[in-house]
Amino acid sequence: MDLWLIRHAIAQVQSPAGDDARRALTPEGRERFARGVRGLTRIGARFDLVLHSPMLRAQETADLLQPVCTGETAVTSALARAPDEQLFADIQGSCVALVGHEPWLSQTLSWLVFGWRVYEEDPSVAIVQMKKGSAAHLVGDPRPGAMHLAALYPPAALRALGRR
C-alpha cells in the first residue's frame, strides 16, 4: 500500500484560549498548504482514507486535502501521541494519508522503515524531520520494518509541483 505522512500546515503560535489543541491554521498556512495540495494532485496522490488527529490544526489541514481525498476521513487519537500499534490498526486501504504532528510523524516513519523505535534509544536520531505542510510517501505494508521511503516532499517542493 501507499502511506502518506503529512504534517499539519502552519498554525498559530498560540490559540486565543492558550490551549495547544485549539491552535488554528494561519491564513498564510492555509494558502500555502492549498498550493501544496495542488502539487499532490499533480503527482497523482489520491487517498481512499485520510486519518487526522483531533487537534484543530490537523482537522483543518485534513479539510484542505479534500481535492485529493476520494474516500473517507476519520479522526484518531493515535495521531496525537507517540506512535503505537493502534495507529497501524487504523490504517485500512490502499492509499492512506495520516495528518499529524511532530515529532510523532517522523517517529512513525522511523518505526515503519527501520522496524524498531530507534528514537527511544536516542531521541536525536530521526531519518527525517518533517516541516509543516510537508509529506512523506511510504510504500509497503503498514507494520514496523515493512515499508520503505519512496519520497519526501518539503512544502516548497509540493508548491512548486503545483505550479507546473
Added chain:
Amino acid sequence: MLQPVKTSPLLPVDTWLDEFARQVERLRASIEPDAVHRLRVAAGRLSVWLELGARRSLRPDLWRLRRSAAAVRDLDVLATHDLEGAWTETLRQERAIEAACLRAALLSPRVEALLEGLVVVPEPDAVNVRSAIQNMKRRVQRAGDRLDDPEEKDRALHRLRRRVRRLRYALDWLGSDSTDLRTLQEHLGGLNDLAVELARLEARASDPALESRRHAVLREIDERRSRALEAWKAIRPRIGEM
C-alpha cells in the same frame, strides 16, 4: 470590565456537545431506544453546526455513528407497532445484533477522538453561517422541485427529508423559528419510517401473517405522502425568507 466580542451568531454549542457526550455514555452502558434517538439527534445537530462553520472534518465520523444508530432506531420504531409473533422475534434478534455493533462503535477509541476533536472547534463565524444557510435553502428548494419527477418520486422525498432536517437544525442554531419545517419534517420522517417497514415486509412477502400489515402500511404511505406534499406546497414559497 470589557466583555469578549461575540462573533458567532449561533447559540452556544456546549448544550449539544454535552448532550452528545451524555448519550454516548448512556449507550455504552445500555442500548436504550430513547438514548439511541437522542444520540442521533445530537450527532445530526453537531454535524450541521460544523457545516455552518464550513468544516468537513469530523462530519464523516458523526455520520458513521448516526448510521450505526439508525440501524437500531429503525428496529425500535418497528417494535412500537403491533406486529405478528414470529416476526417480532426475528426483529428482536436483529436489534440485538445492531445494538452490539453500535456499542462496539461507541466503545472504539475513535469516539473519544471525535469528542476531543469537537471541543476544540471554534464557533462558526457570521460570514460562513450566512453562506451555509443560503446553500441549505437552495438545496431544499432543488430537492422539492424534483418531487414532480415521476421517476424520482420516493427518492426525491427521501432527499427532501434529509435536507429539510439540516435546514431546520441550522435555523435552530440561529434561534430562529422553525415550526413549519418541523411539521414538514415530521410528515417526511413518518413516511420514511413506513418505507423502512414496507421494505422489511416485502422481504417477507411469503409470510401470510404479515399480509394485512403490508396493506395497512401501503395505505398509510399514501396518506402520509399526500400530507407531506401538502405541507411542502405550503412552505415552499417561504423557504427563501426563513
